[in-house]
Amino acid sequence: MPKPQRLEKPLDSFVREIALCVATNGDKGPALFWPENFHTLPELQRLARSVRPPGGWPYGAGTWLSPTDGPPRRSGAVGPEAEGLAAALGELLGLLVRPSYRFLPSAAVGARQASRTAEYMVTVLDGACRCRVTRDADAAGGPPSDAVDLRLRAGGTLFVPRDHAYDLLDVHTPTVLMELVLSETD
Template sequence: MDYELTSAETESGLDRFVRDLALCLSVHRDRSPALVWPDGIDAVVAGADAELPGLTTALGALLGSEVTSSSVALPVGGRSERNTAGTDLVLLPVKGSCGGRVEPVSPGQGRAVLEHVLELRLRVGEALYVPRGFVYTLDFVHTPCTLQVLALHPSSW
């Protein structure tokens, strides 16, 4: 009996992660913050100590934009207060957890406005999308927390 692998069986964890994240961004990008639990997060967590070029390249190709990656380490009790996202961001906890807060955009910027402050706990396995111009804070770190920060830069034509 011949057995053919389906695309789901041959798709890598990184491919599934990129696909799920791109789907979330296709709905929320430039509209509102979003929390997603993408499939394949294990591949990202396993590669978190590396530069993750496969992740940034694959996500950039699907979105048609440049994607860069950096990391943020927050010690116990650490805070990263009132950062305004200069470009669309995806915050991915790869170790530990922290509190997250996303605040409304000022009215009149021609974009959707978040009516209430969004407060949540960011854990490994979750991805928080923060649109450009929104203000975010990371806090309530009870154990050391490391986040991969994916910056989604607009296409330059």
């Protein structure tokens, strides 16, 4: 991870809002929020556009663009500014934060994301989709329960705590997401 750098006001505000959300909801359950600063969404969209290949996202449905993923992979796929945002958030929370982008074309269904050890922040940059959050059966030792079903739209950020999973469903328009994975640094 690059060293934290001074973030522009909208991104700095977003990082602080995420930290507050994690501190408030970390052990209670999922949470949804919209950035307080009006300029945050355009700045986040700019970060994603800076790594968007000419002609669009060619990698196919549900592709994560992350420097730690296997093929398809592009060097520095998330870009230095997204890495800087992740580093600033990681420093504030004392966690390792890994950023990635995901493109979902119309009629796509995203893969299930679940973790016992990580928390997720999922921000819709463009488009919309339905999201179902459940307590993860593997993590909780039983069947999925406590489902929260909601519609995510551009600008919304969803916090998914440990021991939960989320599914992205009902994509009716091309959708771009930014995911931040928060995990222990050990």
